[in-house]
Amino acid sequence: MFNFLSNSNIFIWIEKLINFIHSIFFALLLAALSFALIFSPPDYLQGDSVRIMYVHVPAAWIGLASFSCIALLSILNFIFRVKNLTLITKSIAPIGLMFTCIAIVTGSIWGQPTWGTFWAWDARITSMVILALFYFIIIASHKLISEEAKANKISSIIAAIGLINIPIIKYSVEWWSTLHQPASIKITGTSTIHSSMLMPLLLMFLVLIMYCALIFLMKYKTEIIRIKKKNLKRYD
Amino acid sequence: MISNLIFMNGYGVFVWASFALTFLVCAVVYYRTSKTLKKYEKEFAKEIEALSTEQKKVVLEKSKVASKVFSSFNKTI
Numbered sequence: 001m002f003n004f005l006s007n008s009n010i011f012i013w014i015e016k017l018i019n020f021i022h023s024i025f026f027a028l029l030l031a032a033l034s035f036a037l038i039f040s041p042p043d044y045l046q047g048d049s050v051r052i053m054y055v056h057v058p059a060a061w062i063g064l065a066s067f068s069c070i071a072l073l074s075i076l077n078f079i080f081r082v083k084n085l086t087l088i089t090k091s092i093a094p095i096g097l098m099f100t101c102i103a104i105v106t107g108s109i110w111g112q113p114t115w116g117t118f119w120a121w122d123a124r125i126t127s128m129v130i131l132a133l134f135y136f137i138i139i140a141s142h143k144l145i146s147e148e149a150k151a152n153k154i155s156s157i158i159a160a161i162g163l164i165n166i167p168i169i170k171y172s173v174e175w176w177s178t179l180h181q182p183a184s185i186k187i188t189g190t191s192t193i194h195s196s197m198l199m200p201l202l203l204m205f206l207v208l209i210m211y212c213a214l215i216f217l218m219k220y221k222t223e224i225i226r227i228k229k230k231n232l233k234r235y236d
Numbered sequence: 237m238i239s240n241l242i243f244m245n246g247y248g249v250f251v252w253a254s255f256a257l258t259f260l261v262c263a264v265v266y267y268r269t270s271k272t273l274k275k276y277e278k279e280f281a282k283e284i285e286a287l288s289t290e291q292k293k294v295v296l297e298k299s300k301v302a303s304k305v306f307s308s309f310n311k312t313i
C-alpha cells in the first residue's frame with residue numbers, strides 16, 4: 001500500500017525536485033535581493049537598518065519551524081516506527097541549526113544600531129540560544145553515538161523535550177519585558193507591517209525555504225545512498 | 237544611487253554584513269552538502285563496479301537507486 005513511499009521511489013522524486021529548484025532558484029534569489037536591498041522603503045524609525053529584517057525574520061521562522069517539525073516527527077516515530085521519519089529528522093537538524101545561528105547573529109548585528117548593543121540576555125534571544133543548543137545536542141547524538149537505534153532514540157527524546165521551548169520563544173516577548181519587539185506579522189489578527197515590506201519579506205522567505213528544501217533533499221538523498229551502500233555489503 | 241545603496245545612510249555596514257554572512261554560510265553549506273553527496277555517489281558506484289558480473293546484474297535489477305546512481309556515474313566519466 002505504501003509502496004510509493006519506498007526509498008527507490010522517493011529517490012527518483014528527489015532528483016526531479018532538485019532539478020526543479022535549481023532551475024528557478026537564482027531568478028527568485030535575484031528578485032528577492034532586489035526588493036530587499038533596493039525597492040523596499042526604509043522604516044520611518046529604524047531607517048535602512050530595517051533591511052536586516054529580510055534575512056533575520058525568515059531565518060528565525062525556519063529555525064523554529066524546523067525544530068517543530070523534528071519534534072513532531074520524532075513523536076510520530078515513537079508511535080509508528082517509520083524509518084523514513086528518522087532520515088527526515090536527521091536531514092532537517094543541520095539546516096535548522098544553521099538558520100537558528102543566522103537568526104541569532106543577524107539579530108545581534110541589528111541590535112547594535114537599534115538598541116545600542118550587540119547582545120543582551122533578553123528572553124527572546126536567550127530562548128533562541130537554548131534552541132540552538134537543542135539542535136546541537138541532537139546533531140551531536142547522531143555523530144557521537146555509533147549505535148544508530150540508540151542515537152535515534154536519544155535525539156527523539158531531546159527533540160520532544162525541546163518542543164517546550166518553542167512556545168516560550170514565541171510568547172517570550174509578551175510574557176516578559178524584553179528589548180525585542182513583538183511580532184509584526186500575525187496569522188490570526190491584524191499584521192502591523194506595510195505591504196511594501198511584507199512582500200519582499202515573504203519573497204525572501206520563499207527563497208530561503210527553497211534553499212532549505214534543496215539542502216534537505218540533497219542530505220536525504222545522501223542518507224538513502226548510505227543505507228543502500230550498507231546493504232550492498234551483503235553481496236561481498 | 238550607488239553610494240546610497242552601499243552606505244544606506246550609515247547602516248550599510250550592518251545591512252551588508254547581515255546579508256553577506258547569511259549568503260556566505262548558505263553557499264558554504266550548499267557546497268559541502270553537494271560535495272558529500274557526490275562522494276557517496278562515487279563510492280557507491282565504485283562498489284557496484286567492484287561486484288562480480290552476476291552480482292552486479294542482480295543489484296542493478298533489484299535496486300532503482302543503485303541503477304540510477306550507477307548510470308549517472310558512468311555518464312560523468
